Amino acid sequence: MKLTVRMKIFACMGLLVLIVSFTFSLTTQVYTSGLIDQFQRVQNDADYLSASPDERIEMFQSYILEHTRLNALLKVTNGMRLFFFVAIGLFFSFWISGVLTLPLKKLIAAIERVTQGDLNVKVPVDSKDEYGKVAKTFNDMTFRLREAEDARRRLVADVAHELRTPLSIMQLKLENAQQTGQSVPPEMLLRLHDEVIRLGLLVEDLHVLSLAEAGRLTLDCKPLDLSARLEQIVDDVKMEADDNGLEISFYSNTRPITVMADARRITQVFINILTNAIRYTPEGGKISVVIEDKVLDLNAVYTCVSMIDTGIGIPADELTHLFDRFYRVEKARSRHTGGTGLGLSIAHHLVRAHGGFIRVESEPDQGTTFTVYLPSGKYNNN
Secondary structure (H helix, E strand, O other), X not given: OOOOHHHHHHHHHHHHHHHHHHHHHHHHHHHHHHHHHHHHHHOOOHHHHHOOHHHHHHHHHHXXXXXXXXXXXXXXXXXXXXXXXXXXXHHHHHHHHXXXXXXXXXXXXXXXXXXXXXXXXXXXXXXXXXXXXXXXXXXXXXXXXXXXXXXHHHHHHXXXXXXXXXXXXXXXXXXXXXXXXXXXXHHHHHXXXXXHHHHHHHHHHHHHHHHHHOOOXXXXXXXXXXXXXXXXXXXXXXXXXXXXXXXXXXXXXXXXXXXEEOHHHHHHHHHHHHHHHHHOOOOOOEEEEEEEEEEEEOOEEEEEEEEEEOOOOOOHHHHOOOOOOOOOOHHHOOHHHHOOOOHHHHHHHHHHHOOOEEXXXXXXXXXXXXXXXXXXXXXXXX
C-alpha cells in the first residue's frame, strides 16, 4: 500500500499517542499498586481486621484520598511524569520533523546546485508518496533543462556555421576587389548578391522557426481549396523537376477539398518537402503528390497529403532527427545539395501550428513518403 505524507504523519502521531498512553498507564498502575501495598502494611491491625467489609472499604478510600492530597512525594512524581511525557513528546516531534523534512533537504541541496549551473544533478526517488513525485518531477525538469541547453548550444554553433560561409565569401571577394583597385565586375556583384539572398533567407527561416517553436506564430487561417493549391504548387516546381529529369504528378480522389489554413504558410510546408524530394531523387525518378479527404486517425478526421518519391531514402536511425534544426542526413551534408537543414523543421512546426502533424516512412534506396495530416472541418486558431 502506498503511504502518502499525510498518512505517514498520522501514523507517527498515532504511535506517539500510543507510547505516551502506555507510559502513563504503566506509571499510574505502578504507583497505585505501591499505595495499596503500603495500605495493607500500615492498616494490618486489630481495628482493621475486626471492621466490617463496608468499614474496610471506607478506611481504604480515606487512606487513598488522604495520601493523594497530602503526600508531597506524589506531587513530585506527577511533576516528574509530566516532565517525562513532555520530553518524550519533544523527542518524537524532533524525530518526526527530521524524517519528514529529510527529502526536502535533499531537494533543496539539488535546487542550489541547479542555481549554480549544474544541470546534471539528480535527486534519488526513495518513495512513491508526494515527496517521491516531487523528486521525479524535479529530475524530469533537470533532464529537459539539459536538453534545452544542449539544443541552445547546437543552435548557436549551427547558426554561426551557416552565417560564416556566405560572410567569408563576401569578405574575400570585397578584399580582393579592394586590393586590386580594379572596378568590380558584374559577375562579382551577382555572386555577392546571391550570398546576401542566402543570408536573408536564413535569417527569415530562423525567425519563422523561433516564432513557431514559441507558439507565437500568427496564422491567417481562411477556407482554402487544398486540392487546387496543391495542383498549383506541383505546377510551380514542375520546371525544376524536369531540369533534374524527374516525373512529378498530382492526384486527388475528390474536388474541392477545403481546409482552414494559412495559404502562405501551408504552401511553404509543401514547397519545402517537395524541394527536398526533388533534391534527393536521382534522374529518372518519380514524385507523386496524393491528397485524400476524411481520413480517420485516432478518432479524429484529417485531410492527408502524401508526397512519395523514389529517391535515395533515409536510414531508420536518421528518421527521429529528421525535423531537428540544421539536421542533414549523412549523404546530404554538402551545403550545395543539403540546404541549411531548416526546411523540414519549419514544415514540422507550421503543420503543428495548424493542429496537424507529419509522418515519414522511408527505406534506403527505396524512396521516402511524407504525409501531412491537416484537421478537417473548422480550424481552431487557439
